[in-house]
Amino acid sequence: MKITDFLLAQHIIKDLCKMENVPFVDVSVSFDVSGDGIFIDSTKNVCQTIYKIVHSYVDNSDSIVGKRILPDISKRNDFFINLASSLRSILYSENAFSREDNDELFLQGLYQRPLVWIILKDIICPMYDVPLKNVRLVVGNNPQLDIVRYYEKGEIDVGDFENYPFIFVNEVQNKPVLNALLFIESLKAFNLDPTKVLLDIFESEVFDKLDGLLTLVFNDDVNGKKVFMHTITNVLRINNKKKIVNAQSADERPERQNQFWFLGLTEGMLSKTRGSDWSTTRELQPYVEEFWNKVESIKQQKKGENVTFNELLQLKRDEGPMPVDTNRTLQQLLSSDRIW
Numbered sequence: 001m002k003i004t005d006f007l008l009a010q011h012i013i014k015d016l017c018k019m020e021n022v023p024f025v026d027v028s029v030s031f032d033v034s035g036d037g038i039f040i041d042s043t044k045n046v047c048q049t050i051y052k053i054v055h056s057y058v059d060n061s062d063s064i065v066g067k068r069i070l071p072d073i074s075k076r077n078d079f080f081i082n083l084a085s086s087l088r089s090i091l092y093s094e095n096a097f098s099r100e101d102n103d104e105l106f107l108q109g110l111y112q113r114p115l116v117w118i119i120l121k122d123i124i125c126p127m128y129d130v131p132l133k134n135v136r137l138v139v140g141n142n143p144q145l146d147i148v149r150y151y152e153k154g155e156i157d158v159g160d161f162e163n164y165p166f167i168f169v170n171e172v173q174n175k176p177v178l179n180a181l182l183f184i185e186s187l188k189a190f191n192l193d194p195t196k197v198l199l200d201i202f203e204s205e206v207f208d209k210l211d212g213l214l215t216l217v218f219n220d221d222v223n224g225k226k227v228f229m230h231t232i233t234n235v236l237r238i239n240n241k242k243k244i245v246n247a248q249s250a251d252e253r254p255e256r257q258n259q260f261w262f263l264g265l266t267e268g269m270l271s272k273t274r275g276s277d278w279s280t281t282r283e284l285q286p287y288v289e290e291f292w293n294k295v296e297s298i299k300q301q302k303k304g305e306n307v308t309f310n311e312l313l314q315l316k317r318d319e320g321p322m323p324v325d326t327n328r329t330l331q332q333l334l335s336s337d338r339i340w
Contacts, residue, residue: 001144002026003038003053005149009054011234017065017069023065024065027057040056045143049144055080091172106140112137115213119183120190123206123210128197135165136164137168139168140168140170142170145168153165167182176224177227214229298315
């Protein structure tokens with residue numbers, strides 16, 4: 001197994017190599033200590049595996065590509081924080097902070113994935129005059145396999161069981177990303193080149209049909225269509241700005257292209273997992289602590305009795321930038337600041 005067996009990991013690493021002006025080197029990925037290449041120890045899910053692949057590649061970039069990737073420690077830390085947030089957004093849905101992983105495999109048909117099935121049936125098959133096939137899906141949770149991967153008949157030894165071509169699906173909760181990757185692998189199952197198919201779609205009127213379908217499917221998800229299209233174009237490394245508006249800045253320099261996965265997911269995806277900005281809280285913390293220390297001091301002077309509301313108001317009044325006329329009502333004090 002190699003890095004190119006993991007589409008997202010491959011794309012992220014290729015962008016890092018392009019940024020450092022070094023060629024991408026495809027190395028082996030091993031889950032066994034005695035194996036060759038990058039060793040990945042125990043992981044719970046495929047997104048952890050992708051993270052560790054990228055992290056190991058960067059850590060060992062000196063020996064792999066002959067140059068240190070992300071030499072600046074601060075930039076490297078920021079990159080891996082963004083990467084972890086992005087991968088978490090793929091694994092979990094908007095309101096889920098954990099999920100139940102089912103280690104048992106189960107079979108499905110491609111027709112049970114409506115979005116991909118409709119695109120193939122109504123757009124791809126008529127466009128290329130190919131028969132529609134209900135490709136078998138093997139669904140489960142396997143951290144040693146990519147999120148979605150197509151396997152030809154005989155590519156995997158299944159022993160005495162029936163051998164047939166199938167698509168393996170790691171059931172992540174981010175449906176736009178999952179459907180985008182499933183669409184790419186389904187094209188491979190139909191013996192079609194995903195890159196050529198997408199370029200043909202972008203350069204024809206068929207794109208409007210695809211865009212309309214995605215609008216209907218993701219009508220309750222503001223960023224669903226955008227994430228679906230960005231996933232496809234960035235994983236396949238397609239740059240078509242005529243019809244796809246990039247969520248990131250439109251930088252024309254070749255070394256800065258296709259940085260959707262490098263910089264992280266779109267703002268809409270990250271907003272579901274992004275934490276609060278604590279910079280203001282940290283700046284105000286000394287003043288807050290000073291105020292509550294004063295409150296505690298008054299409480300001790302009163303031998304444990306609660307501090308009254310009037311006493312709290314007096315403390316805040318003393319902290320003000322200018323003396324307050326206590327003989328005037330609050331209405332009078334605020335009158336000069338009103339906007340009506």
